[in-house]
Every structure is written in structure tokens, then in C-alpha cells.
Amino acid sequence: xTTPTYDIILRQGRLLRSDSIETVDIAIQDGxxxxxAPQIEGTAKxxxxxxxxxxxxxxxxxxxxxxxxxxxxxxxxNQSGTLFEGIDIWREYKQTLSLDNVKQRAIAxxxxxxxxxxxxxxxxxxxxxxxxxxxxxxxxVREEVKDWVTLQIVAFPQDGIYGNPKNDELIEEAMKMGAxxxxxxxxxxxxxxxxxxxxxxxxELAEKYxxxxxxxxxxxxxxxxxxxxxxxxxxxxxxxxSRVTASHTTAFASYNNAYAxxxxxxxxxxxxNFIANPLxxxxxxxxxxxxxxxxxxTRVKELWQQGKNVSLGHDCVQDPWYSLGTGNMLExxxxxxxxxxxxxxxxxxxxxxxxxxxxxxxLHIENDYGIEVGxxxxxxxxxxxxxxxxxxxxxxxxxxxxxxxxxxxTQPPQTTWKGTSR
Ligand code: FE2
Numbered sequence: 001x002t003t004p005t006y007d008i009i010l011r012q013g014r015l016l017r018s019d020s021i022e023t024v025d026i027a028i029q030d031g032x033x034x035x036x037a038p039q040i041e042g043t044a045k046x047x048x049x050x051x052x053x054x055x056x057x058x059x060x061x062x063x064x065x066x067x068x069x070x071x072x073x074x075x076x077x078n079q080s081g082t083l084f085e086g087i088d089i090w091r092e093y094k095q096t097l098s099l100d101n102v103k104q105r106a107i108a109x110x111x112x113x114x115x116x117x118x119x120x121x122x123x124x125x126x127x128x129x130x131x132x133x134x135x136x137x138x139x140x141v142r143e144e145v146k147d148w149v150t151l152q153i154v155a156f157p158q159d160g161i162y163g164n165p166k167n168d169e170l171i172e173e174a175m176k177m178g179a180x181x182x183x184x185x186x187x188x189x190x191x192x193x194x195x196x197x198x199x200x201x202x203x204e205l206a207e208k209y210x211x212x213x214x215x216x217x218x219x220x221x222x223x224x225x226x227x228x229x230x231x232x233x234x235x236x237x238x239x240x241x242s243r244v245t246a247s248h249t250t251a252f253a254s255y256n257n258a259y260a261x262x263x264x265x266x267x268x269x270x271x272x273n274f275i276a277n278p279l280x281x282x283x284x285x286x287x288x289x290x291x292x293x294x295x296x297x298t299r300v301k302e303l304w305q306q307g308k309n310v311s312l313g314h315d316c317v318q319d320p321w322y323s324l325g326t327g328n329m330l331e332x333x334x335x336x337x338x339x340x341x342x343x344x345x346x347x348x349x350x351x352x353x354x355x356x357x358x359x360x361x362x363l364h365i366e367n368d369y370g371i372e373v374g375x376x377x378x379x380x381x382x383x384x385x386x387x388x389x390x391x392x393x394x395x396x397x398x399x400x401x402x403x404x405x406x407x408x409x410t411q412p413p414q415t416t417w418k419g420t421s422r
Contacts, residue, residue: 004042006034007404013050013381015371021386023052028377031404036373046406048399054382054390057370058119058400059329060359063214063247063275063313065156066106066123066141067134068093072323083219083284086321087158087188093320094129102137107145109317113327114149115408117380117397121149122214122313122363124156124183127174128167135174148402152363154214156183161201162194168201175205181212186227187220187251199230203238212243212364214275219248221285221294223255229263235270242271242309245362249274249298250281260299264306273362274308276300276354277315278335280322300340304350311359312336312351329355330394337391345388352387377404383412 008028014021015036027035027044068090075092078085110121125135135155142151155174161167161184175182184202186195199215206213218225228249235244252260278297285296303310312332316322325331333351337343342351360369368376384395400408 006042006044008046008048008377008401008406009040009042009044010048010050010055010379010381010399010401012052013055014052014385015055016386024055026055026371026379028401028404031377033371033373033375033377033379036371048406050381050399053398054384054386054395055371056117056380056382056387056390057356057360058378058380058402059113059117059355060311060357060363061113061118061121061314061327061329062311062359062362063277063315064109064121064123065126065316065319066109066121066138067097067102067125068319068321069109069317070105071320072318077323078320080287081283082287083321086284086319089320090126090158094126094134097129097131097133097137099133099137099140102134103141103144106138106141109327110141110145110149110151112317114400114402115397115410116326116328117382117400118327118329119149119378119400119402120360120363120365120369122152122154122181124154124214124216125174125179126158127155127170127179128157128159128164130166130170132170132173132177135177135179139178148407150365152180152212154181154183155179156216157185160185160189160194161198162189172205175209175211179211181214182206182209183213184215184217185219186215186230187218187222187225195227196230199227199234203234203240206240206243207238212245213240214245214247217246217249218251219281220251221254221288221296222251225251228252229266232263232266232270232272235272236266242273242361243364244270245273245275247275247313248277248281250285250296252298253296254294264302267303267308268306272308274298274300274303274310275313275362276310276336276340277313277332278339279325279332280315282335282339284321295339297336297339300336301342301347309358309361310354311362312354328394330391333391334394348391349387352391378402
């Protein structure tokens with residue numbers, strides 16, 4: 001009897017299975033996971049030693065703006081640190097966009113993320129600029145990177161659908177060009193009425209072109225910014241279910257509790273996904289407060305406790321809104337643990353889920369996501385014991401396996417102690 005030969009065998013890693021960690025081998029063949037067992041017989045073209053470290057499904061970046069990534073300081077730095085100065089700087093910068101410039105920065109950011117275990121990304125593309133350069137560039141990038149990262153693109157009208165007479169046409173053109181989802185920014189429309197109208201328009205476009213929805217919703221400290229209720233009402237009436245996502249929803253943290261609890265009740269009638277971006281919103285929000293100063297991050301813990309699907313995004317990497325960032329999803333999860341006060345053991349694990357499987361649900365890719373026999377071989381190993389340890393240490397991602405191939409490998413830094421033993 002011949003021993004089987006695989007493309008890859010990942011030996012002896014710690015895998016979370018039905019709530020307990022087991023040490024397993026994983027065999028990969030033709031891009032799929034074909035066996036998971038304590039010890040797999042056979043050989044492989046590539047054998048990787050997981051060093052008894054944690055094996056995880058890849059990270060999911062559910063909210064980023066690749067068109068503005070890596071532009072921090074151009075044409076000037078955001079000195080006030082506010083969302084609105086960021087929008088002004090971006091408006092200046094985007095007059096100079098070229099296809100090559102957007103593509104080069106987007107691919108550089110995706111590589112930076114993929115090397116750190118991110119293999120599924122949802123990016124917004126600003127479609128309130130008349131040449132639609134950012135969208136065209138990201139559509140081309142989506143195709144060019146598809147062999148190693150899955151990219152979804154949201155048509156995002158940064159200046160509002162009704163902020164300029166052309167923008168309504170531009171967002172519909174973006175649907176025709178092939179954007180995966182319709183976006184919006186109702187709290188930045190010129191009036192409350194325009195904001196409500198924009199949400200209705202987003203649902204109309206999503207139904208007409210059969211696309212997902214992901215709206216920048218109430219990203220402001222204004223406790224009167226109440227577009228989430230409009231999104232909820234449209235979601236209930238349209239029966240679009242989990243195809244609808246509300247991003248940011250930072251005003252939810254400023255609502256009075258009487259209103260917030262009523263809204264939570266309405267939200268229970270929907271399957272809306274929520275995306276929080278704690279790295280960015282902890283810095284952008286609260287800027288008009290003296291003290292007490294608000295944290296400006298949506299009610300992540302309460303939404304999670306209510307069973308809502310919450311994922312976390314980076315939002316920005318070195319752009320007009322946030323000059324920092326490396327694309328590391330463990331930094332995002334760690335910030336959520338701190339800002340949302342999710343320090344209980346199950347809460348820390350939940351924050352890890354928010355950058356992995358919850359993101360997969362938001363992106364509607366969960367059927368092909370996860371470490372199971374028969375699924376596409378997308379997985380990472382971390383220099384950590386488990387989810388808690390990964391977040392605590394912002395663990396290095398050692399191996400990144402994408403679509404059955406080893407995509408990246410990183411060695412953890414080694415410290416040699418040179419002092420006395422005491
Ligand atoms: Fe955003």
C-alpha cells in the first residue's frame with residue numbers, strides 16, 4: 001500500500017475544535033483541507049512544523065479604505081485629528097488620484113495585511129469623485145490579487161449621495177461597474193431629510209443590482225444622529241437580512257439609554273451586521289468634548305451580548321484620518337478589548353472572533369471560511385497558545401497559507417538575555 005502524498009502537511013498545531021484545543025496535523029491538497037487528525041500518515045511536497053502553536057482561520061478585515069491608505073501627510077497632516085479635517089484633506093488629495101497610484105498603495109497595503117494573516121478584505125472606494133478613479137483602480141486590484149486575497153469593494157459616496165448633483169448618478173454607475181456593495185454616509189448629507197432619503201436610495205440600489213449594503217452610519221458624537229433606526233426600518237421592510245451592515249455607529253455610544261434600549265429592541269428584529277473601528281474612532285471621536293471625554297466607539301459589548309454579529313475593522317492605515325496603523329488585526333482586537341471593556345475571558349475570545357469568523361459572516365463568505373475538511377485551505381499559525389494569548393501578545397503570524405499555498409512566513413524576534421540571572 002502506498003502512503004499518501006499531499007501538497008502541504010502542517011504538523012502539530014493547536015486547533016480550536018468544539019470549544020477545546022486539540023493538537024493536530026492538517027493535510028492540504030489541490031487548494032483544499034483534506035484531512036485533520038492527531039497524526040497524519042504520509043508525506044507532502046512541503047511539511048511545516050507548527051511548533052504546537054495556535055492555528056487559526058485567517059483574519060478578516062471587514063472595513064478599510066484602501067484608496068486613501070498610505071497617503072498620510074499628503075498634501076498635509078491632519079492637525080486637528082477630526083473626521084472633518086480628514087474629509088477636507090482627502091478632498092484635496094483625490095483631485096490628484098491616478099489609477100497607478102491607487103493600485104500601488106492598495107496592493108502594498110494588502111500585502112502588509114496578508115503577511116499578517118489577513119486574507120479577506122472589504123474596502124470602501126470613494127465614488128463621489130467624477131472620474132471614479134478610486135473605484136476603477138480597486139476593481140482592477142480585486143482581479144489582480146484574487147489568487148491570494150479576496151477583496152470586496154463598497155461604493156462609498158464620501159461627500160454624500162445628495163451633496164453634489166452628480167453623486168447619485170456616480171453611485172449607480174459604480175453598481176454597473178461591479179462594486180460588491182452599496183455604501184452611504186447619511187450623517188454627512190446636507191440635511192436630516194437628505195440623510196433619510198440616502199438610506200432609502202441605498203436599499204433601492206442594493207435591491208435593483210442585487211448587492212450587499214454597508215453604510216457608514218452615525219459616525220459622529222451627535223446624540224441626535226439617528227440614521228441607524230432608518231437602516232433598521234429599511235432592513236425590516238426589505239427583508240435583506242444579514243446582507244445589511246452598519247459601520248461605525250459611534251453615535252450609539254452617545255444616545256440616552258431610554259432611546260438606546262428601544263433601538264436595541266428594534267435591532268433584534270433584524271440581522272444587521274455591525275462593524276466597529278476602535279483604533280480610529282477612539283482617536284477621531286470625542287474631539288469636541290472637554291471632560292468627561294467620550295470614547296466614541298459603538299456599544300460593541302451590548303450588541304455582542306444581544307447576539308448581534310459584530311466585527312472589527314482597521315478603517316484606516318496611514319491616511320488623512322489616522323496617520324498610524326500597520327494593518328495588524330490583533331491591534332484592532334486589542335483596542336476593542338480595552339475601549340469596550342471586554343476583559344472577561346469569553347469577552348477577549350469574542351474580540352478575536354470579531355476579527356475572524358464574525359467578519360466572514362459580514363462579508364457573506366462564511367460557507368467557505370473556517371478550518372474544516374473540504375473547505376478551501378486558508379489558515380494561519382500564530383506565535384501564541386490560543387486566542388487570548390494572541391491578543392495579549394499581538395502575536396506574530398508565522399505561516400500564512402492562502403488557497404492551499406504558503407503565502408508568507410515570519411520568524412518571531414528572539415531575545416537573548418545578557419543581564420545577570422537575578
Ligand atoms: Fe470608514
